[in-house]
Amino acid sequence: MIQSHISIRAEHLTQRFRVIHERPDTVRELFAKFLRKPVKYRDFEAVSDASFTIYKGEMVGVIGRNGSGKSTLLKIVAGVYRPTSGSLHVNGAIAPLIELGAGMHPELTGRENILLNGLLMGYSKNEMAEREQRVIDFADIGDFINAPVKQYSSGMYLRLAFSVATEVDPDVLILDEIMAVGDFAFQEKCYERMQGFRAAGKTILMVTHSTEQILKLCDRGILMDRGTIAYNGDPQQAVDIYMREANGKDEPLLVEAPSVHT
Amino acid sequence: MSAKDSAPDGLECCYETRLRQMIELVKDTYRYRELIWALAMKELKIRYKRSILGFLWALLNPILFMVVLTVVFSTVMPIQMPHYAVFLLTALLPWTFFAQSLSYAAESIVGNGDLIKKVKVAKLVFPVAAVVSNMINLLLSLIPLVLIVFAMRHPFHLTWIYLPVPLLALTIFTMGASFFFAAVNVYYRDVSHILQIVLQVWFYVTPVIYSLDTFPSRYRFYFKLNPLQYFLNGFRLSVYYGMLPTWQSIGASFAIALASLYLGFMIFRRKQDDFVFYV
Numbered sequence: 001m002i003q004s005h006i007s008i009r010a011e012h013l014t015q016r017f018r019v020i021h022e023r024p025d026t027v028r029e030l031f032a033k034f035l036r037k038p039v040k041y042r043d044f045e046a047v048s049d050a051s052f053t054i055y056k057g058e059m060v061g062v063i064g065r066n067g068s069g070k071s072t073l074l075k076i077v078a079g080v081y082r083p084t085s086g087s088l089h090v091n092g093a094i095a096p097l098i099e100l101g102a103g104m105h106p107e108l109t110g111r112e113n114i115l116l117n118g119l120l121m122g123y124s125k126n127e128m129a130e131r132e133q134r135v136i137d138f139a140d141i142g143d144f145i146n147a148p149v150k151q152y153s154s155g156m157y158l159r160l161a162f163s164v165a166t167e168v169d170p171d172v173l174i175l176d177e178i179m180a181v182g183d184f185a186f187q188e189k190c191y192e193r194m195q196g197f198r199a200a201g202k203t204i205l206m207v208t209h210s211t212e213q214i215l216k217l218c219d220r221g222i223l224m225d226r227g228t229i230a231y232n233g234d235p236q237q238a239v240d241i242y243m244r245e246a247n248g249k250d251e252p253l254l255v256e257a258p259s260v261h262t
Numbered sequence: 263m264s265a266k267d268s269a270p271d272g273l274e275c276c277y278e279t280r281l282r283q284m285i286e287l288v289k290d291t292y293r294y295r296e297l298i299w300a301l302a303m304k305e306l307k308i309r310y311k312r313s314i315l316g317f318l319w320a321l322l323n324p325i326l327f328m329v330v331l332t333v334v335f336s337t338v339m340p341i342q343m344p345h346y347a348v349f350l351l352t353a354l355l356p357w358t359f360f361a362q363s364l365s366y367a368a369e370s371i372v373g374n375g376d377l378i379k380k381v382k383v384a385k386l387v388f389p390v391a392a393v394v395s396n397m398i399n400l401l402l403s404l405i406p407l408v409l410i411v412f413a414m415r416h417p418f419h420l421t422w423i424y425l426p427v428p429l430l431a432l433t434i435f436t437m438g439a440s441f442f443f444a445a446v447n448v449y450y451r452d453v454s455h456i457l458q459i460v461l462q463v464w465f466y467v468t469p470v471i472y473s474l475d476t477f478p479s480r481y482r483f484y485f486k487l488n489p490l491q492y493f494l495n496g497f498r499l500s501v502y503y504g505m506l507p508t509w510q511s512i513g514a515s516f517a518i519a520l521a522s523l524y525l526g527f528m529i530f531r532r533k534q535d536d537f538v539f540y541v
Contacts, residue, residue: 017539079382082535102380107308116304119297120381 006091007172007203008054008077013086015047015072046072048227049086054220056091056171057201059194061214061235063242064224070207071176073224077205078174092171095121099176101161106150110141110160113149117164131167138189139163159186166193173197175206191217211239280524287386287527294387301391305366306398320402324351328410331471343473345416345502351407352498353470356428359400360436360490361461366392367440368447368454375541385534386527389444393437400429411501419504428496428507431515435493438522441530448533448540468494489518 019042047069054060062070075081076088103120104113114135118128136145139160144152152160166173194217197204208214214221214235221238223231225245231238291298310316328347335346343349370388377383411418447453468490474482485491492507492515499505507515 080379080538099380102377105304105308107311108304112304112307116300119300120377120383125296 004091005056006053006089007056007058008052008091008205009089010053010077011051011087013047013050013073013076013083013088014045015069015076015081016084017044017046018042019044045227047076047083050227050229051086052222052229052232054203054205056203057198058220059198059204059218060206060220060222061218061238062205062207062222062224063209063211063214063238064230065246068224069227070224074174074176074205074207090172093169094172095165095168095170095174100158100165104149104157104161107148109148110139110145110152111136113160114164121168123168135160135163135167138167138193140186155183155186162186162190166190166197170202172203172205175204177207177209211242214239280528283528283531284524287523287531290384290386291390294384297383298387298391298394301387302395302398305391305395309395317402320399321406324355324403325406325410327354328406345414348407348411348414348416349473349498349502350471351410352501353468353494355400355403355407356432356494356497357465357468357470357490358403359396360432360439360493361465362399363393363396363436363440364443364457364461365454366396368443368457370440371444371448371537372451372454372541378538378541385537386441386530389440389530390437392444393433393440397433407501416502417504419500421500421504421506424500424506425497427512428493428500428515431496431512431519432493434516434519435489435522438519438524438526441523441526445530445533445537448537464488464490470494489522492518 050069050073062073064070072081076083077090078094103117105116108116111132114132115125115128118131119125123131139145139156139162141152141156141159144156145160149157149160165175194204198217206213206218218235220233221231221235222229223238223242231241306317310319313319315322328351331347331350367389370392371378371385374388378385410416443453443457447457467485468488469485474485474491477485492511495511496507496515499507
């Protein structure tokens with residue numbers, strides 16, 4: 001059991017993906033595989049040996065370039081991926097939502113989607129009945145709540161998705177780039193809500209590309225680089241290193257290709 | 263002699279583990295019942311969306327199909343079978359449930375790939391929801407069956423009350439096959455296409471549109487190898503003939519059903535954590 005003031009403890013998390021060059025996707029290829037040479041693959045470590053501890057009530061922003069392993073890390077913490085190795089302990093209930101609108105179905109109405117999303121996040125029907133009105137009030141999309149979601153404008157869609165995702169009461173929230181939502185007024189509402197979570201002592205782990213958001217919201221910044229945690233600490237410091245690296249052209253942009261095994 | 267003497271090392275613990283895994287399946291199904299129900303209803307809503315008659319299609323389909331078949335089999339190629347429509351539907355409705363459930367389940371994990379990649383969710387809800395949505399369809403289609411039995415003045419046998427038994431056995435069997443195809447289709451997408459061909463062949467080698475009695479007895483043995491036969495037989499015997507299957511037949515159907523569920527779920531369970539990397 002981990003101590004009560006700790007929210008997330010990750011030890012040596014590694015997520016290895018097998019990138020198969022000739023993965024047999026169909027049965028024909030499967031047969032072809034037996035006749036010809038063996039399948040070539042290379043192992044790709046999206047996250048390698050990442051260890052960190054997040055304390056209760058902290059708001060942590062994860063930054064890094066595309067392909068640096070930010071989203072993979074969040075997905076491990078959210079339980080979407082089972083890590084190849086390493087251990088993860090989470091204290092309390094975790095909102096397993098990674099991307100906005102993950103559980104939305106275009107043919108269902110807004111109201112039906114609220115229920116379906118809530119159930120997907122692990123809430124009961126009764127709990128969702130209680131929350132429904134609050135979700136609708138926050139999304140503030142008027143009569144459209146009873147129309148199929150496919151008729152929504154992208155702004156309305158995101159507003160509903162954001163309300164569903166955040167009208168929850170978990171101890172830990174995992175957010176992957178969901179703050180760039182809606183118009184200015186709605187964004188202000190979103191910030192308010194984030195501050196509310198913070199005030200309520202929730203732990204928030206978020207990925208963002210907006211350095212402004214990190215500085216404005218987070219207590220801590222984690223900088224990911226090629227699957228490893230390059231820096232973990234002061235947000236200003238994390239952003240500075242990130243910007244310096246992004247501006248310096250001496251760093252290779254992509255992970256160098258690991259050797260090919262057969 | 264105790265079980266320990268006869269069983270190789272470790273097997274005793276395995277039985278216990280296997281039993282625990284099956285209990286886990288029942289528990290999880292119960293735990294996620296609201297989500298499963300919502301997914302099944304979503305399936306049905308989408309199926310009948312934008313059609314004026316909506317859910318009525320579930321009722322109309324068997325009636326219209328019956329009309330077509332009655333015309334075909336009474337005028338084009340006459341069959342010496344009283345109340346052929348009742349005879350046919352008693353096997354066709356459960357067959358449709360079986361075939362449709364499998365088709366839906368095979369696509370259930372792959373089709374919800376986007377969701378699985380974004381939200382932590384118990385994977386078993388998807389194939390189970392596919393079976394449940396088709397179960398609702400089957401139950402709805404029993405209404406036109408009753409109407410047709412009534413309209414044709416086919417006697418209502420007391421054995422109707424036996425129906426839940428083959429229904430339960432068929433559902434368990436279908437669930438097992440659904441878990442299997444849902445899992446395998448994640449790795450080889452051809453499986454859902456192959457399944458369609460298999461189902462077509464399976465339909466004709468199973469006594470649905472014909473009776474097993476039309477075959478000489480020396481061939482009947484081969485039909486007994488078809489597991490589906492035991493379930494459909496239960497439906498047809500009780501509703502059309504007003505009889506009950508033998509104890510052996512009932513026992514065989516549940517043994518087959520549980521074996522299917524066990525094998526299907528084991529394969530599904532072993533692979534479920536890896537689905538997210540392949541969808």
